[in-house]
Amino acid sequence: MPSDDLTITDNRTGQTYTIPIKDGAIRAIDLRQIKTAEDDFGLLSYDPSFENTASCRSAITFIDGDKGILRYRGYPIEELAEKSSYLEVAYLLVNGELPRKKELEEWTYNVAHHTLVHENIRKFMDGFHHDAHPMGMLLTGIAALSTFYPDAKNVTEPDERRMQIYRTIGKIPTLAAFAYRHRLGMYYVYPDDDLSYAGNFLNMLFKMGEIKYKPNRVIERALDVLFILHADHEQNCSTNAMRSIASSNVDPYSAMAGAIGALSGPLHGGANQAALTMLAQIGSKDKVWDFVKRVKQGEERIMGFGHRVYKNYDPRAKIIRRIAEEVFETTGRNPLIDIAVELEHIALQDDYFVERKLYPNVDFYSGIIYQAIGFSVDMYPVLFAIPRTSGWLAQWDEMMRDSATRIARPRQIYDGEPARPYMPIGKRRSS
Ligand code: COA
Numbered sequence: 001m002p003s004d005d006l007t008i009t010d011n012r013t014g015q016t017y018t019i020p021i022k023d024g025a026i027r028a029i030d031l032r033q034i035k036t037a038e039d040d041f042g043l044l045s046y047d048p049s050f051e052n053t054a055s056c057r058s059a060i061t062f063i064d065g066d067k068g069i070l071r072y073r074g075y076p077i078e079e080l081a082e083k084s085s086y087l088e089v090a091y092l093l094v095n096g097e098l099p100r101k102k103e104l105e106e107w108t109y110n111v112a113h114h115t116l117v118h119e120n121i122r123k124f125m126d127g128f129h130h131d132a133h134p135m136g137m138l139l140t141g142i143a144a145l146s147t148f149y150p151d152a153k154n155v156t157e158p159d160e161r162r163m164q165i166y167r168t169i170g171k172i173p174t175l176a177a178f179a180y181r182h183r184l185g186m187y188y189v190y191p192d193d194d195l196s197y198a199g200n201f202l203n204m205l206f207k208m209g210e211i212k213y214k215p216n217r218v219i220e221r222a223l224d225v226l227f228i229l230h231a232d233h234e235q236n237c238s239t240n241a242m243r244s245i246a247s248s249n250v251d252p253y254s255a256m257a258g259a260i261g262a263l264s265g266p267l268h269g270g271a272n273q274a275a276l277t278m279l280a281q282i283g284s285k286d287k288v289w290d291f292v293k294r295v296k297q298g299e300e301r302i303m304g305f306g307h308r309v310y311k312n313y314d315p316r317a318k319i320i321r322r323i324a325e326e327v328f329e330t331t332g333r334n335p336l337i338d339i340a341v342e343l344e345h346i347a348l349q350d351d352y353f354v355e356r357k358l359y360p361n362v363d364f365y366s367g368i369i370y371q372a373i374g375f376s377v378d379m380y381p382v383l384f385a386i387p388r389t390s391g392w393l394a395q396w397d398e399m400m401r402d403s404a405t406r407i408a409r410p411r412q413i414y415d416g417e418p419a420r421p422y423m424p425i426g427k428r429r430s431s
Contacts, residue, residue: 010043012036025054044411050235056243057402060093060394061234068312068359072232073097081319086227087111087197090169090390093232094397114170115191115200117141117178118148122188125178130185135264135381137179138172143257145171152251155400164252165393172389173197176382177204183376189213198224201386206374218330219373222323226366229316230384232391238262238269242392243399244408252396259392260385269381275304276367276377279336279343288342296352302343304364311357320365324372331372340365 006019019030032042047053062071070077091099091107154160189204199220203213241262246255263269282291294300347353
């Protein structure tokens with residue numbers, strides 16, 4: 001008779017154990033009863049990159065990597081990208097449902113009324129070196145907010161959490177724009193509440209002498225859709241960092257500084273820059289064949305291709321490719337798109353890529369759009385961090401409401417020296 005459990009026989013002892021299966025998983029703690037002797041610690045599972053370990057239950061984002069499906073709170077990413085605004089999606093992620101008209105108005109009002117930062121933050125930004133990386137400035141700015149809002153440490157109080165959610169989603173574009181303009185040695189532009197979330201961000205980045213900044217509608221919408229596509233992606237590296245740090249009950253600004261740090265790494269938020277560099281190095285469409293040959297010989301990788309979870313076309317990449325064409329009608333064509341399309345075309349017909357299920361991911365086309373809009377490459381991870389803020393906060397809030405949450409504290413397999421006598425300094429061997 002089939003039953004929802006797992007029978008394990010320990011061949012060291014001959015003992016058999018029955019472990020329940022729920023939602024396609026066993027609880028790792030159930031392995032601890034498997035012992036070779038009374039004083040044995042019990043069996044551990046070893047999973048250094050969490051490749052096959054669920055660290056939480058979550059109702060926010062669903063991914064089916066084999067089928068190329070991504071949904072926020074049950075809604076397909078394609079529909080959200082077509083029909084929603086980023087602020088609506090942020091509401092959805094945090095609250096679980098799409099907002100009704102009045103709810104959206106209130107949410108928009110609350111976010112817009114927390115876009116300003118304390119003047120001392122502005123002065124603090126001035127202290128950075130003229131060529132400081134904007135991601136480092138953003139990370140530091142977010143961490144500094146914890147000192148401006150000491151009440152944020154009351155993380156078990158839902159109203160306090162809500163206040164920090166408004167503040168963080170509101171202020172992150174302001175901090176990002178200040179970081180951008182600091183690099184250029186330009187005066188800072190304050191938020192304009194009349195504009196949309198993306199429109200105001202463009203205002204704070206690009207406003208010059210004009211009295212009222214008017215964002216280009218195509219670019220404003222393209223940025224808003226890119227924000228939707230980057231808003232959440234379940235338990236990725238930076239979200240895991242956010243949850244892990246926040247599990248100590250620290251304030252969300254400190255936890256988010258850690259998440260931004262994780263996102264800064266080239267294996268996470270930096271791949272779109274690598275993809276752009278690769279396309280520039282290929283140089284022209286006629287060199288693509290040669291490049292693919294080198295990839296197949298193991299000399300190169302196609303940056304922006306392949307994914308740990310997606311073994312099909314990343315649904316976000318399809319949408320980004322379409323937006324790229326729309327943006328180019330305004331900005332002029334970025335010639336790298338033709339190299340990218342040719343590369344994708346050749347790769348998707350080649351057995352090497354088909355057998356390994358390698359498809360374009362979110363980073364393959366996004367850098368081309370950012371470049372066409374006029375961003376320098378070191379702003380790319382910042383453009384990722386702004387929308388991911390709503391995902392990090394939704395995940396944090398969900399974790400704080402989950403009765404199963406305890407401080408994150410993995411085990412290790414100790415691989416070092418056994419106990420040994422202390423060595424006086426004169427007798428020590430060189431290490
Ligand atoms: N180009 C060429 N070959 C690739 C490849 C790429 N972008 N990505 C993976 N492969 C090949 C590997 O060489 C390996 O081949 P092998 O079985 O002959 O050794 C196979 O596909 C599996 O790759 P692996 O590195 O084990 O997969 P992973 O799940 O650990 O890695 C990535 C996933 C994303 C790190 C990887 O696909 C990659 O490096 N992509 C490029 C960087 C990138 O776009 N990152 C952004 C992710 S959103």
